[in-house]
Amino acid sequence: MKPLILILGYLTAATLPLALSWGIGGPPRPFRQELASGLGILAFSMILMEFVLSGRFKSISRGVGMDVTMRFHQVMASVALGFALLHPFLYQGTPSGGQRPWDPSRQLTLTTDFSDLATGIAALLLLASLVLLAIGRRQLDYKYETWRLIHGVGALLIALLLLHHTVYAGRYGSQPAMTWLWGAMTGLAVGSLLYVYLLVPLFGRTRAWRVTSVTQLTPRQWQVTVTPEGHPGLDYKAGQFVWLNVGHSAFSIKENPFSICSAPAAGPAVSFMIKELGDFTRTIGQIKPGTLAYLDGPYGSLSVDNRNEPGVALIAGGVGLAPLLGILRQMRLTGDPRKVRVIYGNRTAEQIAYREELAAEDVTHVLSEPTQTWQGETGFIDAALIDRLFSADEFKDWVFVMCGPAIMMDIAEDHLIKQGTPSHRILSERFDYD
Structure with a gap:
């Protein structure tokens, strides 16, 4: 339900400028020009909403999960880029003023001031660059801190360039009500950056x-x-x-x-x-x-607190053990009466962390590259292993929490759903900060 609320809230905020521009109206224009303006308006509002989605707001993180928020952020950024790319090429008709050397076809230009167009062009090129850099971040192999700086500064420049372009080159953006709305939305977007990079650290200084x-x-x-x-x-x-x-x-x-x-x-x-x-x-x-x-x-929302399932299954791969170990430790320290079962996968035995702590009977170790002396499970955490460890009733009634490689979680999630586990009883978080 909470992801649905996030989507509805996003759609409401993203389409608000479009609805206001429709209410303002204006002289009739060909459909393609109105569609071009609509796509441009949607692209700008979606880009401004990206600041909120990528910001570290605990109310969103706890409600739907940071990984869901970030994946939604990534998808919407690509959609906004698509709208922005279509936006200039849908204009048609005779532009105001004389012919300009940058537009010999007289299809794109609706203003005589190239500076108003230039900010939009620059914003489009920056947006495309940020999306491509995000997709290829791991292949390019540059530092995470460098990426954060490029992404933050680039996003801020895009917002400011688009604000200028929309207000001075747009048909609707120059209307007082639209100008005020765009200014307010841009202010909120920039404010989210200030919150993450200034206010949060400022408060953090008092809590070292x-x-x-x-x-x-x-x-x-x-x-x-x-x-x-x-x-x-x-x-x-x-x-x-x-x-x-x-x-x-x-x-x-x-x-x-x-x-x-x-x-x-x-x-x-x-x-x-x-x-x-x-x-x-x-x-x-x-x-x-x-x-x-x-x-x-x-x-994050990877928590089993205040849940009423009779059992908790913890499925970890490699360093994905970290949050699940916290859950296991909390259950043991508080005397949690729920049953618990842990599956912990690694490549080799030397990669197993907290061996003594995880030596209980309710922990199953799995190695993909075992030695001949290994006595535990071998291979990968797959459907066959999960079927051996859980009964039909446990599939339906327990809560399953997992963290690890994406392929492991995809396989486990698909199989759990196939075995009748309700989706609200499958908890996982994938972290990919693009």
């Missing part, structure tokens, strides 16, 4: 943390624990995540999202299970105890 330990779990996995300094800590639910900033200013963009693997019931200290993958994570082992840290969160 200190690194108390950095422990190697496996050859490439670490546990980092931080404790609050001068404040009570973080009010979070097991399974949620935060943006972690270690050793930098509160206003630094050098922060990364990590799931919390500790349990709220264990006390104010917060722990993270981190795998060496990128520029920051490769330096985890070099972090010294006492290093200053900042946390922004909690975010």
Whole structure:
């Protein structure tokens, strides 16, 4: 239901300028020109809504999940780009003023001032560049912090360029009511950036943390624990995540999202299970105890709190164990009466983290590249394995929580639905911050 509310709210806000422009009216024009204006209006309003979707707003994160919000953000950005590309090529008829050298066909230009058109052209090129860079971010292999900076600055420039283009080159944008609406929407979009990059860090400065330990779990996995300094800590639910900033200013963009693997019931200290993958994570082992840290969160909806299912299934792949371990620890510490079963997949035995803690009978280990002495399950977390571990009643009645490689979650989710598990009893989050 909550994702539906998000979609309805988005559609209402995105179509508001279109509805107002229709109400304002004007002299009749050919249908293609009206369609061109409509697509341009929709593209601009959708781009402004992208600022809210990509912003870190806990009410959205907790309601529908950050991964759902980000995937919706990615899809809508592509749709907005499509509308923006169609927008100029649908105009037809005789433009005002004389023929311009940049428009020999006299099909595109509706204004004599090239500067008003230039801002729209520049915004379109920037938008296309941001979308392409997002799609190819991993192939280009540049730093995540660099990507965040490019994305933020680029989006801000697009919004300001489009505001100028819409007000000075658009038929409807020059109307006072539309100008006011576009200004207000652009202000809200820019305000969301200021909230994420200025207000949140400003508040975070008063709630600093200190690194108390950095422990190697496996050859490439670490546990980092931080404790609050001068404040009570973080009010979070097991399974949620935060943006972690270690050793930098509160206003630094050098922060990364990590799931919390500790349990709220264990006390104010917060722990993270981190795998060496990128520029920051490769330096985890070099972090010294006492290093200053900042946390922004909690975010996410991967929680089994206040649910009434009789059992909880936790399906993890690799470092995806982190949020599920937090859930398992919380259930054990609070004496949760629900049954629990854990499936934990890795490539090799040396990659298994928290071996002693996960040695209980309700934990099934799976290795895709086992040694000859391995006594546990082999292969991958697939439909056959899931069928062996859960009964028909458990498929229908339990809640299934999963985190790990996308292909693992796709296979598990599809099979659970096939076996009769209601979609509201399948919890997962995929993180892809494009």
